[in-house]
Each structure stands twice: as C-alpha cells, then as structure tokens.
Amino acid sequence: MLEKIQFINYKCFEDATIPLREITIAVGKNNAGKSTMIEGLRLIALAIKSGKKHNYKDLPPIFQQRNKKSKKLNLDSLKIDLRTVSHFYKEDIISKIIGYFNDKNKIEIYISDDVAYACYYDKSGRNIKSANKFLVSSFSRVEILPQIGLIKEEERQLAGSTIVNGRDTYLSSRHFRNEILDEKTKDITVYEEFCQLAEQTWQGLKVKELIAPSRGFIGDSTPPIQLMIEADRFTSEIGYMGSGLQMWLQIIWFICKSAESETVILDEPDVYMHPDLQRSLVKIVKNRFKQVIIASHSVEILSEVNPENVLMIDKSKQTMKFSSDIISVQNTLEDLGSSQNITLLRIANSKKCIFVENSSDLKILNKIYEKCYPENNDSLLTLPFVELKGASNLPQAFGLSKLFAGETKGSIQVKCILDRDYFPQTWLDKKIFEAKDADLNLKFWNKKEIENYFLIPKVLFAISGMENEIIFYQYLDKKIDENFKDEVADSLSTKLKELNSKWDIVKANSEARKIRDKSWNTLEEKLSIIGGKKALTMIRAWFQSEFKRSCSIDDIIKNAQKEDFDKEIIEMIEWLRE
Numbered sequence: 001m002l003e004k005i006q007f008i009n010y011k012c013f014e015d016a017t018i019p020l021r022e023i024t025i026a027v028g029k030n031n032a033g034k035s036t037m038i039e040g041l042r043l044i045a046l047a048i049k050s051g052k053k054h055n056y057k058d059l060p061p062i063f064q065q066r067n068k069k070s071k072k073l074n075l076d077s078l079k080i081d082l083r084t085v086s087h088f089y090k091e092d093i094i095s096k097i098i099g100y101f102n103d104k105n106k107i108e109i110y111i112s113d114d115v116a117y118a119c120y121y122d123k124s125g126r127n128i129k130s131a132n133k134f135l136v137s138s139f140s141r142v143e144i145l146p147q148i149g150l151i152k153e154e155e156r157q158l159a160g161s162t163i164v165n166g167r168d169t170y171l172s173s174r175h176f177r178n179e180i181l182d183e184k185t186k187d188i189t190v191y192e193e194f195c196q197l198a199e200q201t202w203q204g205l206k207v208k209e210l211i212a213p214s215r216g217f218i219g220d221s222t223p224p225i226q227l228m229i230e231a232d233r234f235t236s237e238i239g240y241m242g243s244g245l246q247m248w249l250q251i252i253w254f255i256c257k258s259a260e261s262e263t264v265i266l267d268e269p270d271v272y273m274h275p276d277l278q279r280s281l282v283k284i285v286k287n288r289f290k291q292v293i294i295a296s297h298s299v300e301i302l303s304e305v306n307p308e309n310v311l312m313i314d315k316s317k318q319t320m321k322f323s324s325d326i327i328s329v330q331n332t333l334e335d336l337g338s339s340q341n342i343t344l345l346r347i348a349n350s351k352k353c354i355f356v357e358n359s360s361d362l363k364i365l366n367k368i369y370e371k372c373y374p375e376n377n378d379s380l381l382t383l384p385f386v387e388l389k390g391a392s393n394l395p396q397a398f399g400l401s402k403l404f405a406g407e408t409k410g411s412i413q414v415k416c417i418l419d420r421d422y423f424p425q426t427w428l429d430k431k432i433f434e435a436k437d438a439d440l441n442l443k444f445w446n447k448k449e450i451e452n453y454f455l456i457p458k459v460l461f462a463i464s465g466m467e468n469e470i471i472f473y474q475y476l477d478k479k480i481d482e483n484f485k486d487e488v489a490d491s492l493s494t495k496l497k498e499l500n501s502k503w504d505i506v507k508a509n510s511e512a513r514k515i516r517d518k519s520w521n522t523l524e525e526k527l528s529i530i531g532g533k534k535a536l537t538m539i540r541a542w543f544q545s546e547f548k549r550s551c552s553i554d555d556i557i558k559n560a561q562k563e564d565f566d567k568e569i570i571e572m573i574e575w576l577r578e
Helices: 034-051 131-136 159-167 175-188 188-201 241-255 275-288 327-333 342-348 359-372 390-410 425-436 450-456 457-464 469-499 505-518 522-527 532-545 555-557 567-577
Strands: 002-010 013-019 023-027 071-072 097-101 104-112 116-123 141-146 207-210 226-231 236-238 263-267 291-295 311-314 352-356 383-389 413-418 441-444
Touching: 002 034, 023 034, 034 071, 034 097, 034 104, 034 116, 034 141, 034 263, 034 291, 034 413, 097 131, 159 175, 175 188, 175 226, 175 241, 188 207, 188 241, 188 275, 226 241, 241 263, 241 275, 263 275, 275 291, 311 567, 327 342, 342 352, 352 390, 359 383, 359 450, 359 555, 359 567, 390 413, 390 425, 413 567, 425 441, 450 532, 450 555, 450 567, 457 522, 457 532, 457 555, 469 505, 469 522, 469 532
Parallel strands: 023 291, 023 311, 141 263, 263 291, 352 383, 352 413, 413 441
Antiparallel strands: 002 013, 002 097, 071 116, 097 104, 104 116, 207 226, 226 236
C-alpha cells in the first residue's frame, strides 16, 4: 500500500510530504492543498495502470535524468492542464510527484508544461525498464473514485474500446450502464456483488434487471441499455431515479469493481449523500480494502475513525501530521469553521457514552480486540468516551447519566468501567448500588487495574525464551514477593485509613495485612492484587537485563492467543460493544 506521497514544485507544494496510513481522512481549509493531494494520487493511480503496458522509453532530456526508462502518461482523461502545475507558475522548472510504497516499490512522475512521464523502481531501487519487470515487481493496485455526476436518462451500447478508455474518468457517469453490462458479460460475480451490496445498503432497494439491447438494430434505432431499479415498491429505470440514489449506486459500483485493489481513494464523497450513508460508506470501505484514503470535512465520516487517522493538510508545511487525540480533531474542525461537536455526534450515533479511568485504557482494550477479532474492522476507539480519572470523580458520571436518561428517555446507555484499586468490596458494592439509581451501568475490574490482565505467566514465559517453565514461574514468584509484598500492604493500609478516618495507623496496617495475606497464596492471586503498571515496568527491566528481550504490552499481545487472556477482559470488550 502507499506509505507516503511527495510533491516537489507541484502547484501549491514547493516540497511537501504527505504520510498515509491504512485509514487516512485528509482535512484542510479551502486552498490548503487537499485537491492537489488528490490530483497527485490520481496521477499515481494512472501511472500504475500505465506501467503494465509495453513501449517503455528513455526519459526525455528535458527532465535532466540520464539512463532512466519511463512511460509517457496520457492525461487527457484527467483533464489536468500541465501549463499550470509548476509551483507559483515558475517557468523552466520540473515538477515531480513521488509515490512511496510500504514494500519499497516507488514511482516518480516527472512533469513539464506539456508532458508527464512515470519512472518505476523495484524493491531494490532498480529502475524498471519493461512491462514484464513491472508486473514481476507487484505494484499494489490503487483505485480512485472518478468525478461522478448524474446518470444519462438514456445510454446506448458503446464499443468495448470506448468503455475501457472511459473507465475511471469523468466519463464514468455517462458510461455507467455500459460499464456494468461490459463487466457482467466478462464476470457476472462482480455484477451480483453490486446488486447485493446496493440492496444491503439502501433500504427498500432492489436491482431488478439489466436489460441489454437486442441484436439486429442499427445506429440510432438501437434501444438503450436499461437498469431497472425498485425503490420503496416503485420500479423505474435508473435514469429517472433521484440524484442521491444515482450517486450512491455509482459509488457502490466503484467499490465492487475495485475489489482486487489494495488502496481506494474517495474525494469528498460526503457531498453526494445523507449522513447515514456517509457513515455506512466508511464502514464498507474499511471492511473491504487494506488502505482507504478519503478527503473530507464531514463530521459524520470523522466520527467513524480513530483520531490517529485524521490528517491535516497544510500547504505551508513540509511534512503533514496526523491528529493525536479527539481534542485535536475537534480543534481541527473548529479551525475549519465547523460548530459540530464530534463527541456528541458519536454519542448520538452509537446511542451510548462510556466512562473510563483513562483514555489509555480504551486503547489497550482496542489492541486486545484487534488481536482477538481480526475479522472485525471496527474499533473501540470510535466509541464516545469520557476520562473519569478515578473513582473519586464518580459523581460526575452519575450526573451526566441522569441527564442522558432524562433527556433521551433512556435511549442512550451510559456505561462505566474503573480500576478496582485497593477499595474494599463493601465500598465497591455501595457505588454500584448508587450507580443504578443514576441509570449508570457501573463495573469495576476484579483485578487491581487493567494492566494486571497482561501479567500472563504462560505468555511471559514464552517471551523470556527460558526452557523450563516451572523454574521461570518460580523466578517470577520470587520477583513479585521481593518487589510488591510490602507495597501491597502499605497501599491497602493507606486506602483503609482514607475510608475510615477514625482508625489509627496500627489498626489500618493490621487490617491491610490480613487482606493481603488472604490474597497471597498463589502466583495468580498475587498477580491480581499487585499494581499492574509497576509490575509491567519491573518485568520489562528484568527481561531486558536478564533475557535481552523486550516485554511491553504490545509484545505480550503479539505473543498471546485469545484463550490466553482472562475471560473477564474479553467479556468486558463485548459489554462495551453491546
């Protein structure tokens, strides 16, 4: 897939690099360079299609690059005026676009005021000099949604070469029925997928029939191709249907015919559709393609992705950067002039609001979710959440939960998951009871904190590289005793004294040690009551020193199987998704 794209002396970019991820939502103010980025991606997509064809030639001398084979790009279908592409309209300079792929393949596009050529490089950096070498290099396919418009009321059958030349260009809307008929003739499965996906995504829709003209007609007497659509029990030819449905079916057709591509690119698809369809579109493409790039300002689309997938385009910057959190995304929206609140929109769409101890907790849970359910393409990070930063702030959650319950008549669920910490069970039970009165579904981890669920002896042993599992467990048990036995008692004592102000320190210490000793009989019990964060820090240092191995949370997740995780944490993930 594409890793980044670099622009040198191309339109608004003097020298700018735009990073790309598996999901990239590009946003930017008017005239910030978003359209230029999309234009560059169109050129990369065109170059990949051209690379399969023969007749590679030397790169012309005007580009001042010796001994490089290249392909001339036919830009007629893209309607790009090469006279205007140089940065600030400077004369006698060469514009350049470079597409970098994550497998080390690379495409360089050289552009003058009248021609454009593409040079291709394989994973070893060698210039590719023939179509056969290009095919061997396995460049990933990139498809970009063409500029679409209303479908013609009537469309007669075209020659095969006309359909092929107009595919994925501004002519796609005018050739819509021809493309479908041509593809159906070659491979009916693409047409069947189109019908199925269209009917799944538009309520009350059925693709009734694609009627090809009968043979024997000549010229203008040839009947048009007909695509019969039923919408809400009314059947008509697509040319007489509403503009919204026409646009949606063209997007669905693009998705289905691009099934073999790694990367798909959509340029402001939100201008064509209702908010519900915008959210549906994001889910569809996330599920079907390895990489999705969307240029959009739509809050609906932004609400369906993680903040880390939002990229701010700014022509004044040399390197564009992704957002880091939901606050930075909200700030970006406000900079763009939007008054919508993305968190409130997520709450309205998902019908839930989740309180967590820290935002990092949800990130950790999402990593486990992605590990255990790789077939699912959604993310826990798109759930609307609020950081509570500890049980002492529970009154805030109670108040908001009551507000949602009253204002929405219970249609929005409010859930809360917090660390157990060293609170006694009686105190936890009391808070759960109070939460019910506030219509808050409150849960506490059974273990001290979420990090404790990564203290998995079996997985730690595998990472260590030791040969004897029993000896490893003995070492681990000894490390826990040495580092945490007294600390657990002290922490329990502090919490008991905090909750029982009349107790003196002697009584608090005595009761704390009783509680600790009841939970200090087995390694599993110890790993549940110690501080998970501190334990992971200790284990990381131990593994680095003694085994020369890395042992972070990511390492533990990588080496674990679904059955290795505590059943409670899997059930908690399902509970949050309900």
